[in-house]
Amino acid sequence: MKILLVQPRTPATFWSFHHAVRFVGKKASQPPLGLLTVAAMLPKDWHLKLVDMNVSRLRDKDLRFADYVFLTGMNIHFECMKDVIHRCHLTGTKVVLGGPLCTLDPGLFEGVDHYILNEAEQTLPQFVADVQNGTPCKVYTSNEFPSLAKTPVPMWSLINLKKYASMVMQYSRGCPYNCEFCGISRLNGHVPRTKQSENVVAELDALYSAGWRGGVFIVDDNFIGNRKKLKQHTLPAIQSWMKARHYPFKFMTEVSINLADDAQLQQQMVQAGFDSVFIGIETPSDDGLSECGKKQNQHRDLVQSVKTLQHSGLVVSAGFIVGFDSDPLDIFDRQIRFIQESGIATAMVGLLNAPTGTQLYSRMKKEHRLLGIMSGDNMDASMNFIPKMSFHQLKDGYNRILRTIYSPRAYFLRVKTLLRDYRLPAHFPIKLRMHDIRAFVLALWILGIVERGRAYFWKLVIYCMFTCPKKLPLAVTLAIYGFHFRCVTNSLS
Ligand code: SF4
Structure with missing residues (x-):
């Protein structure tokens, strides 16, 4: 066949x-x-x-x-x-x-x-x-959520790894939370299912044998869904695997904000080679969080939670949403303030949409506000339901958030805030490969000479060299991400 x-x-x-x-x-x-x-x-x-x-x-x-x-x-x-x-x-x-x-x-x-x-x-x-x-x-079709013991190691031989910036693996499926706009619990269930440590190690071995060195994104719904198992088995296994091979990978994954409440878990993740996490923060508005059922984000100082994670050695990137029914008119300014204060350089902002099969989709249908299926593209500034605030106000506000937070001035200021608050883990070796050197040279040329915001780039580089030279690779990487976000923002209608 x-x-x-x-x-x-x-x-x-x-x-x-x-x-x-x-x-x-x-x-x-x-x-x-x-x-x-x-x-x-x-x-x-x-x-x-x-x-x-x-x-x-x-x-x-x-x-x-x-x-x-x-x-x-x-x-x-x-x-x-x-x-x-x-x-x-x-x-x-x-x-x-x-x-x-x-x-x-x-x-x-x-x-x-x-x-x-x-x-x-x-x-x-x-x-x-x-x-x-x-x-x-x-x-x-099936109503069962299978054990991940049945999941094989991906067939890496089918692709050329060199064409990709990062590799991916999966440790768990499912999330204990129930956010109204999210289809994960329907797709993967509420009870996190995890792989055994030996399967995780086999997947690391396969990537290592295929010649991969560098970033590995663990694409879980919520990596910390089963903390006990992580602490007792999975993270110790990853840590000893990484240490024995002098840290060939850097891990990034998706977590819920309550990782900030667990110092031991943060420390174990950093020791195992995690250097960044993505978190769905969504909104600084408690009403918005309550509306979408994001309980884990409520009644806490979200900026402080982000700082705690940065200080533990984890760079935080995050998702933000505008368009909740309860959003007040000043939500756009509040989002901008929050993103700037927290030092989240990689802030993914989107207009609320109702993905097919979610509770939000059903509610919008019931309220006769549904317009069709969502595009899944946070660049086209569209919504698939009729919002409470006028769509034009939302679209203008959304565009204003993006143009503000990705303007060279605000972006580089945010990266500086992050560099100040982020603690670089001491055990992590800094290894530069050919493509890193190429990226550095291109960054000097494009961001330092060609781009309009070059003065801010140089200010950041000089700041970094004099105050935290070991963080220079991170600063340049984030500067390159900023360039991507600016290009995308500039193409918005
Ligand atoms: S915490 Fe994340 S993965 Fe879990 S239900 Fe909410 S949005 Fe979905």
Whole structure:
């Protein structure tokens, strides 16, 4: 059987880091972990090929080669997925669709031959068995959340690792929280399921053997969902693996803000090689947090929580949202103030949308405010429901937040705040590779000579050299991210 696995193209958004990855000579920020994992579940004698449309072209020749095209994607990939399905029809290739978007709303797509919904560990084996018997069904679905013990090591041999800025792995699925706009609990459940330490080590070994050195993004819904297991088993195993190999990786992951309440967990994460975390902060407004059910963020000093994490050795990036029903007119200024004070350089701001299958989607439908499916693109300044504040006010305010926080002056000021509050872990060796040197030279040229905000860049470099020279690589990396965010912001309508 010949299988072509296709990862759709991600348009340039804040999340894509399109303008940043070119500094390090890469084509995309991360490889398609889902498809690489699915590939490892398929029979060994099937012939597999993977095309990631973010790093190479999908040719009709590739489509014609395959008996089945396995396609996946999220909201942001919707248009590209439709296009791939259309091209499969033209070449007469059967389409097998899976992944989060079609699991939450299988009715979105026409012309799909087979749906592998929910988690592949649960639904893919029956499809494979039926294909081998010549009787595949249309839909494979399950209400069960499978154990991650069944999850194989991704098939890294299908891609060229050198084309990506960072690698990815997954340790857990599921999140104990219940934010109204989030589809995670429906997709992956409330009870975090985790891999065993030996599986985690096997995945680290596989990346290491494939030659990878550098960043690894652990793409969990909430990495600290099961803290006891992390502290007792997983983090000690990662730490000893990393130490034995002189820290070849740097980990980043997604956590909830209550990591700030657990000094031991912070310390263990830093010791194991974590240098940054992404947190859904969403809004400094307690009413907004209450409205969306983000309990873990309420009744706390959020700026102080961020500072605690920065001081422990974790750079914090975060997501912010405007467009809650309870948002007051001054929410835009409050968001700007919060982001500047907290020193969160990588602040991803978006307009609230109701992803398919979430509680917010159901509420908007019930209140007759739903307009369609969300685009998943925080650059197009659209909402898929009718907001309480006028849409024009929201859009203007949203654009103002972005233009303010990513202006060279505000951005570099924020990076300086972070450098002041961030404690660089002593045990972490600073290793510069060829692509880091290339990025540094390009940064000096583009940010220090060509760009309009170059004076702020040089002020930051000089500040860093005289006060915290060891943090210079971090300062330059963040300056490059800032360039990406400015490019994206400048293209906003
Ligand atoms: S904490 Fe994050 S992953 Fe968990 S429900 Fe809320 S938004 Fe989703």
